[in-house]
Amino acid sequence: xxxxxxxxxxxxxxxxxxxxxxxxxxxxxxxxxxxxxxxxxxxxxxxxxxxxxxxxxxxxxxxxxxxxxxxxxxxxxxxxxxxxxxxxxxxxxxxxxxxxxxxxxxxxxxxxxxxxxxxxxxxxxxxxxxxxxxxxxxxxxxxxxxxxxxxxxxxxxxxxxxxxxxxxxxxxxxxxxxxxxxxxxxxxxxxxxxxxxxxxxxxxxxxxxxxxxxxxxxxxxxxxxxxxxxxxxxxxxxxxxxxxxxxxxxxxxxxxxxxxxxxxxxxxxxxxxxxxxxxxxxxxxxxxxxxxxxxxxxxxxxxxxxxxxxxxxxxxxxxxxxxxxxxxxxxxxxxxxxxxxxxxxxxxxxxxxxxxxxxxxxxxxxxxxxxxxxxxxxxxxxxxxxxxxxxxxxxxxxxxxxxxxxxxxxxxxxxxxxxxxxxxxxx
Amino acid sequence: xxxxxxxxxxxxxxxxxxxxxxxxxxxxxxxxxxxxxxxxxxxxxxxxxxxxxxxxxxxxxxxxxxxxxxxxxxxxxxxxxxxxxxxxxxxxxxxxxxxxxxxxxxxxxxxxxxxxxxxxxxxxxxxxxxxxxxxxxxxxxxxxxxxxxxxxxxxxxxxxxxxxxxxxxxxxxxxxxxxxxxxxxxxxxxxxxxxxxxxxxxxxxxxxxxxxxxxxxxxxxxxxxxxxxxxxxxxxxxxxxxxxxxxxxxxxxxxxxxxxxxxxxxxxxxxxxxxxxxxxxxxxxxxxx
Numbered sequence: 066x067x068x069x070x071x072x073x074x075x076x077x078x079x080x081x082x083x084x085x086x087x088x089x090x091x092x093x094x095x096x097x098x099x100x101x102x103x104x105x106x107x108x109x110x111x112x113x114x115x116x117x118x119x120x121x122x123x124x125x126x127x128x129x130x131x132x133x134x135x136x137x138x139x140x141x142x143x144x145x146x147x148x149x150x151x152x153x154x155x156x157x158x159x160x161x162x163x164x165x166x167x168x169x170x171x172x173x174x175x176x177x178x179x180x181x182x183x184x185x186x187x188x189x190x191x192x193x194x195x196x197x198x199x200x201x202x203x204x205x206x207x208x209x210x211x212x213x214x215x216x217x218x219x220x221x222x223x224x225x226x227x228x229x230x231x232x233x234x235x236x237x238x239x240x241x242x243x244x245x246x247x248x249x250x251x252x253x254x255x256x257x258x259x260x261x262x263x264x265x266x267x268x269x270x271x272x273x274x275x276x277x278x279x280x281x282x283x284x285x286x287x288x289x290x291x292x293x294x295x296x297x298x299x300x301x302x303x304x305x306x307x308x309x310x311x312x313x314x315x316x317x318x319x320x321x322x323x324x325x326x327x328x329x330x331x332x333x334x335x336x337x338x339x340x341x342x343x344x345x346x347x348x349x350x351x352x353x354x355x356x357x358x359x360x361x362x363x364x365x366x367x368x369x370x371x372x373x374x375x376x377x378x379x380x381x382x383x384x385x386x387x388x389x390x391x392x393x394x395x396x397x398x399x400x401x402x403x404x405x406x407x408x409x410x411x412x413x414x415x416x417x418x419x420x421x422x423x424x425x426x427x428x429x430x431x432x433x434x435x436x437x438x439x440x441x442x443x444x445x446x447x448x449x450x451x452x453x454x455x456x457x458x459x460x461x462x463x464x465x466x467x468x469x470x471x472x473x474x475x476x477x478x479x480x481x482x483x484x485x486x487x488x489x490x491x492x
Numbered sequence: 493x494x495x496x497x498x499x500x501x502x503x504x505x506x507x508x509x510x511x512x513x514x515x516x517x518x519x520x521x522x523x524x525x526x527x528x529x530x531x532x533x534x535x536x537x538x539x540x541x542x543x544x545x546x547x548x549x550x551x552x553x554x555x556x557x558x559x560x561x562x563x564x565x566x567x568x569x570x571x572x573x574x575x576x577x578x579x580x581x582x583x584x585x586x587x588x589x590x591x592x593x594x595x596x597x598x599x600x601x602x603x604x605x606x607x608x609x610x611x612x613x614x615x616x617x618x619x620x621x622x623x624x625x626x627x628x629x630x631x632x633x634x635x636x637x638x639x640x641x642x643x644x645x646x647x648x649x650x651x652x653x654x655x656x657x658x659x660x661x662x663x664x665x666x667x668x669x670x671x672x673x674x675x676x677x678x679x680x681x682x683x684x685x686x687x688x689x690x691x692x693x694x695x696x697x698x699x700x701x702x703x704x705x706x707x708x709x710x711x712x713x714x715x716x717x718x719x720x721x722x723x724x725x726x727x728x729x730x731x732x733x734x735x736x737x738x739x740x741x742x743x744x745x746x747x748x749x750x751x752x753x754x755x756x757x758x759x760x761x762x763x764x765x766x767x768x769x770x771x772x773x774x775x776x777x778x779x780x781x
Contacts, residue, residue, distance in 0.1 A: 105605035147605065259751035286743075289751040293699045293708060294504070297743035298750055300496045300623060317607045317700045324609065324700075329617050329624045341607060349545070350609035350700070 094138035095128055095411060097401070098166035099394060100157060100181060101173060103143040106344060107196060107391045111171040113384050114195075114392030115139055117376075118399055128402045131409040137398065140164045146177035153177040154184065161188040167411050168193070170397040175199035175262070186212050189413045191420065193397040194218040196390070199262065200225050203437035214417050217438040219400070220393030220429060221363055222449050226442040228266055230361050231337055234451045234463055235311055236278060238336045238359065241478055242308055246488045251280045254302040254333065256322065257313035258290040266313045266338075274311075283307050290316035295325050303331055308488070312337035312360075320350055327354030332487035334480060335359065345386040348457050355454055357481040359462065362452040363390035363429050367461040367474035369450065374474075376428040387459060396427035444468040455479055495623050497740045503629050505736025506636035507695055511709055512716040512728035513643060514687030520660040520723030522677035524574060525585045529688050530706040530713060531592035532569075536562040536692030537701050538599055541610050551613055559689040566685025570678060578677070592706065600703040612697040632694045639690055640729065643683075647725075652679050660723070711754065715761040721771030730772055734760065 099115045101108030119137040122128060127136040142160045144153035153174075160166045161184060169185050172178035173196035182202060185192040192215060194202060200223045205213040221227065239251040255270045257263040267285060274280040283305035286298045295318065302310060310333045314322065319341035326335060339360040341347055347355050364387065366377050376395065380388040388395075404419040405411055425432045430447030432440055440447050448470060451463030455476070462478040464470040515529045536558045543554025569591055577583040612628035619625075647653040655676045659666045667673045699705060716735055720727025738760050739753040746752065764772065 102605070104600050109604065284747050286747045287749065287751050289754070291704070291708065292751075293705070296503075296626075296629065297496070297500045297740050298747070300500065301493075301744055301747055303624070304493065304496070317702060320607050320609070320700050325626075328612070328615075328626045328628070331624075346606055346608070350607055352609060352611040 092127070092133050092135045094136045095130070095168070095405070096138050096140055096164060096166045097168045097170060097398065098140040098142050098157075098160035098164065100142045100144050100153075100160065100169060100171035101196070101391065102145055102147045103141060104145070105147055106346075106389065107173045108143065108171075109384075110389045110391035111173075111195060111394050112139075112141060113380065114388065114395035115170060115398055117380065117383065118395040118397075122398065122402055129406045129409075130411060140166055142171075144172070144177060144181070146172075146174045150174075150177045150180060154180050157181045157184045161185065161190060166190065168401050168416075170195055170394045170401075171391070172196050173391060175202065178202060182213070182216055186215055189215060191215045191217070191401070191413055191416050193400065195220050195393045195397055198222070198224040198227060200437075200439070203439040206438045207436060214438070215413055217420055217434055219397050219432065219440055221361075221390045222442045222447060223439055224262060224265075227338065227361060227449070228269065229442075230449050230451070230463075231266065231313075232269075232273065232278070233467065234336050234359060234361065235274075235309065237451075237463060237465075237467075238309060238334050238478065239278070239280060241480065242334065242488075245480060246485065248308055248488060251308050252283045252306055253280050254283055254305060254307035254310045255285045255313075256298065256302070256310055257285070257287055258316055258318050259287045260290055260315065262315070263287075263313040270311060280309075288318050288322070290314075290318050292318045293321060295322045296329070298322075299325055299329055299331055302333065303329075307333045309333055310335045310337075312339050314338060315340045317341065320347065320355070323347075323355040323358045324351040325354075327351065327356060330481075330483040332484050334484055337361075342454060343389050343452070343459075345459070348454065353457065356456075357454060357479060357484075359451060359453040359478065362450050362459070362461075363393065364388050365450055365452045365459050365461040365474075367450065367472045369430055369472050370426050370428060372426065372428045373472075390429075393427075393429065396425075396429065396432070399427065400425055400432065444470045450475075451478075453478060493744055495621050497737065497744050499620065499623050499625055500743075501733070501737035501740040503625075503633045503736075504739055505733035506633050506640070507691060508709075508712055508716055508736055509729050509732035510636050510639060510687055510691040510694070511713045512720070512732050513640065513725055514684040514691070515713055516717050516720070516723055516725050516728040517643075517656070517687070518677075518680050518684040519717065520725070521656050521663075521680040522578065522659075523581055523663075524578065524677070524681070525581065525588065526574075526681075526684070527585060527588040527710065528569060528592040528595065529588075529684070530710040531595040532562055532566050532685050533688040533692040533695075533709065534599070534701075534703075534706040535565060535595060536689035537610075537696040537699070537705065538603070540693060540696050541608050541701050544610055545608070551611075555693045559686065559693055562689035562692070563682055563685050566688075567678065567682055570681045574681075575674070575678075592710075596703050596706065603703070605703060608701040610696045610701065628697050632698060635694050636691075639687070643687070643725075646683070652676075652683075656680050656683075708754070712757065715758050717771075719761045719764050719771055721773040724771070724773040727771055727773030 101111035127134040142156045144156045146153040169192040175197040178197040319339040336359040342358045342360045408415045408419045453462045461475045539558035543549040614627040617626045659676045716731040720731030735757040738757045742753040743750040
């Protein structure tokens with residue numbers, strides 16, 4: 066009889082405990098689809114950033130929706146967008162219709178994201194873009210707000226501002242070269258991969274450099290984005306006597322170009338956009354020959370905001386590589402969390418209204434969306450940074466007191482010693 | 493500028509020649525259109541990356557090991573995918589495309605789409621008459637020329653070389669004369685894959701290792717063998733240098749259009765074919781075969 070009593074007590078306690086746990090355990094998860102080319106670095110960045118944020122948020126109890134704490138469930142969606150845009154379309158359809166995703170984050174190639182965007186808008190799902198930079202993605206919001214209001218773009222800064230930073234970096238290096246080496250007129254070789262996104266930069270360079278920046282364009286080279294050998298281009302650039310090589314690369318050619326430029330010790334400074342040089346793998350892949358390459362970037366181990374270094378260090382610890390800009394999905398999840406918690410619902414229309422009021426300091430700067438739902442660029446907001454490979458490390462070299470902006474940990478830009486030697490001896 | 497073009501064209505042409513000659517050899521002897529040829533070149537490159545960067549082996553051990561492993565893989569592919577359908581040339585073509593795609597997917601799954609690199613065997617550069625050329629490029633040029641001469645000597649001076657040439661000339665007669673044509677085909681496949689692997693080893697420090705690195709050389713190699721004459725080794729040799737120089741000319745003379753170098757090379761191929769449909773050496777070597 067005594068045993069039965071004990072058994073009854075234990076059973077009651079278990080039932081009670083279960084009942085207490087039920088509300089939290091039973092709360093349906095908020096499903097967030099992470100869209101990206103998962104076999105490639107960009108997709109890995111998307112997934113890693115989102116996973117990091119989801120784990121942190123879930124550990125802290127989840128997202129508070131009204132009175133309920135709901136965990137995040139991530140859905141990994143391989144868009145395979147490098148190889149096939151139809152694959153990307155199908156993947157997003159799958160995420161929306163079969164997996165019933167509540168929110169979408171990610172995307173990389175503008176051509177693919179334009180299609181993904183339409184599917185998300187049809188389904189009235191909030192989609193935070195973390196990869197594609199073309200402004201057309203956001204101008205749709207201003208042109209047809211009712212349809213495209215669910216779209217927001219977080220990272221990187223759009224290509225118009227990327228262009229702006231690009232020319233600021235070029236001007237800064239030109240100034241340093243003039244001052245250090247006493248060069249009167251800087252000669253620039255414009256080297257851009259043959260891709261649509263690079264065309265405006267080439268066209269502006271040809272006009273802007275001589276007319277507004279007092280530089281001479283010694284030639285324009287347009288290698289294939291997947292060129293495996295750039296020695297011919299480099300020989301021609303040297304013959305043209307360029308002081309600076311203004312690069313516009315998003316593909317593998319950036320790695321080949323930087324590697325061969327270092328091997329041949331071409332006496333010119335490489336500055337501009339080189340997406341490959343934003344990655345940790347750039348150094349081993351070039352065998353260290355990519356030293357002194359400068360590029361626009363989003364992350365480096367520098368205090369852009371108080372969140373940057375903890376995020377950077379944790380990311381490196383977990384994934385053994387530096388985060389690239391697609392890892393901005395980390396911030397996207399927190400931005401969704403805050404927007405949902407402000408309105409206490411995951412209803413898309415209400416979340417959109419809440420997202421429009423976002424004023425959030427993330428790992429890359431202060432995020433305030435403009436009317437086109439694009440991230441605001443400039444001092445006090447998100448600026449992007451300029452990084453240079455120095456002694457095997459990605460170092461932040463810009464902004465260096467530009468518009469009174471200085472991020473703690475930023476170091477001065479360095480000219481390659483062979484560049485200094487060549488132009489000093491030339492005089 | 494002329495010197496730039498000559499040096500650059502020579503280096504490019506030699507590397508293309510190595511690939512194209514291997515492909516031509518097996519096409520001429522066994523009528524195998526091995527689309528997986530450059531995928532095997534990529535395999536050697538990845539194996540060298542694994543050996544040197546992941547296992548920390550010295551390059552001089554990793555490179556021969558990679559070549560041997562690639563040849564073994566090539567022979568396995570021959571036995572399991574090609575030999576059973578060897579008589580049907582179109583089927584072989586399709587099967588080897590499938591094999592090449594499989595190899596690409598294996599590397600994509602194993603290494604992701606990351607761009608990887610291998611350190612050069614020799615660092616630094618030489619300045620030849622004012623033109624900077626890396627030692628690794630010079631090494632590649634030298635090795636390519638040595639291998640090309642060795643292949644020539646192998647075909648002329650060895651028993652297997654004699655068998656390969658006989659089979660290439662007339663497979664049926666060679667068979668009737670008591671030669672084991674299938675074994676000769678297998679030997680040729682081994683030599684052919686060996687050449688692809690050696691090219692991979694020579695080129696790996698100069699290029700970016702990634703899962704689609706086999707596609708561009710494949711296009712160039714096909715253009716070269718068509719230009720030179722299907723199955724003609726000499727034709728492949730000459731075709732390789734023509735297209736190598738064509739690429740260099742485009743970059744130096746048309747900097748804004750340097751992305752067009754492949755298209756120009758392919759246009760030259762089409763032009764030659766319009767004038768001479770059998771390719772440069774097609775007729776004479778067809779008769780020899």
